[in-house]
Amino acid sequence: MTASRKKTSKAQQTPAGTIVSAVAAAESSLPDSTQIIVAAITAAIIEHRLAPGAKLTEQKIAAIYGVSRTIVRQALFQLARDHLVTLEPARGAFVSQPSxxxxxxxxxxxxxxxxxxxxxxxxxxxxxxxxxxxxxxxxxxxxxxxxxxxxxxxxxxxxxxxxxxxxxxxxxxxxxxxxxxxxxxxxxxxxxxxxxxxxxxxxxxxxxxxxxxxxxxxxxxxxxxxxxxxxSLLYHPRTSSADLAQALGSYAA
Missing domain, CATH: 1.20.120.530 (GntR ligand-binding domain-like)
Known part of the structure; x- marks a missing residue:
């Protein structure tokens, strides 16, 4: 097995984190705080703790992570580029709702x-x-x-x-x-x-x-x-009203 294959094998010792790890690696050029927020919101979406249409309030996220709203805005822009978040003028950011x-x-x-x-x-x-x-x-x-x-x-x-x-x-x-x-x-x-x-x-x-x-x-x-x-998709959207701080709290800690 080559050196690159050995490196890959070691990374798979915790496969349950693969998706979030891949996202974090992809955002390695972003500031650390921005990466953390991107990974946390992505994980919350993947794990169904944030529902489609959930509002992502900049001020609340900034308070949860103890960062500026500028850092939060950078994270939301990245998530919007990845189609996980929708940015609406004068309304803010929301978890995307795929058609x-x-x-x-x-x-x-x-x-x-x-x-x-x-x-x-x-x-x-x-x-x-x-x-x-x-x-x-x-x-x-x-x-x-x-x-x-x-x-x-x-x-x-x-x-x-x-x-x-x-x-x-x-x-x-x-x-x-x-x-x-x-x-x-x-x-x-x-x-x-x-x-x-x-x-x-x-x-x-x-x-x-x-x-x-x-x-x-x-x-x-x-x-x-x-x-x-x-x-298996029923094409009848579900909704939930999970609290943002609760959805992201474990990652903020």
Whole structure:
């Protein structure tokens, strides 16, 4: 295994943080306080602690983190660029509310990218990569069985990002992490409560095909998995009124 592969393996010792870690890495050029706020709001969205349409008040966020509103504004601009936040003139910042059309487009892009991901994984994966995915699936099954909404949302998305990171395709991992962050918004608005267990079971079947190096079967299963996830969307938006300080509090600490 090359030095770069060893570095990747070490990074996967805590797969549950993959998406947020990828986002933080992508924003390495931003000031530290801005990075922290970007990562915290992203995590709150992924973990369904901030609902679509939730207002992100600059003054409140500045007070939570003990920073200036300028720092908060930088973070919100970055999140808007990543399509997680919508900035409205004279109204402020809100967690984005993806339309049905946007939801369909996001899943269409994921299907295209993840067909390539399956091919590359089958070609490059070594034994330690399969062990990492099996360990990840154990965590998935555990949180799904406990009806752990926060844990399952992150882990179900991380399975896909972890595949790309294990084979050293960090560009694809970053793109997928951004798309999956947007999917977290979409599923929060539209997904039925029974879909999580089905998604985890489908991951198990995908891994079996990958371990067999059956590219055609793995691609077919991945395509069916993403189509099934999309078909579980009810397209009737949900709302919630989670307190901003409560949603971000653990990260502020």
């Amino acid at each position: 049905v059309e946007e939801a369909q487009q996001v899943f269409a892009v994921r299907r295209m990218l993840e067909q390539h991901l399956v091919e590359e994984f089958c070609e490059k994966a070594v034994a330690s990569d399969f062990r990492a995915l099996r360990a990840h699936l154990k965590q998935e099954q555990a949180v799904v069985s406990r009806v752990d909404v926060t844990g399952r949302t992150r882990l179900l998305g991380d399975f896909h990002v972890l595949m790309a990171e294990r084979i050293g395709n960090h560009v694809l991992a970053q793109i997928l992490s951004e798309l999956i962050s947007r999917c977290a918004l979409i599923t929060l608005m539209y997904q039925s409560s029974r879909a999580a267990q089905h998604s985890s079971d489908e991951h198990v079947n995908i891994l079996k095909a990958l371990e067999a190096r059956d590219v055609a079967k793995a691609k077919a299963l991945m395509e069916a998995h993403l189509l099934a996830t999309e078909s």
